Amino acid sequence: MKLVKLIKLNNLQYNANRDPAFYRRPVSEEFRLQAMLNGSGEAKAMFTVEGETLCESTINLPGTFDCKFSYDTAGTRIGVLTIDGANEQFRENVRIDVLDHAPIG
Template sequence: MKQLVKLVRLNNLIYNANRDPQVYRRVPKKPFRIQALLEGEGRAHAQVIVDGESQARCDQQITLPNTFTCEVAFDTAGSRVATLIVEKGGESFRQDLRLDVIEHAWIG
């Protein structure tokens, strides 16, 4: 049986929680791009929830195999946790992603 989610990317890089978080950081109003490469057959429900909000930022029904893409941006600096949730039938996948927004871009 294949995994539901083959790969997760953040800002076009394969997501790795052990990687230096600097490579994923953004400035205010610049969107984070969250992508999940989905495998299998049929349809799946995918969504991204930020900091436990009651309303999902992205909420889609996707025909498999396919790629789910969600872009989220924030107006203020700070750290947030986005939860990627993909469900199909009785199968479910969840992954927390740390989204850091810095006040201004690095100079130099």
């Protein structure tokens, strides 16, 4: 059984091959990263972007890691989701795109 069942960004299943436009948010609008976890016991989950830890928690398995964050400046950042638990280590890069303003139209 895999530790991580599903990763969601902004309530959509995260897929690195999907057009990043699906996940974009304007400046100051909240992003939401979730990881649905399997197994038993506890897992430590952490999401870092450019060396800064945005969320960190211990989750009772099975359970959900939930991380909410926003940015004041536009740009593309690469975050790293790290989860350790159930004798497994999981690591996934997550692209975070922040727009100057909301799309028009």
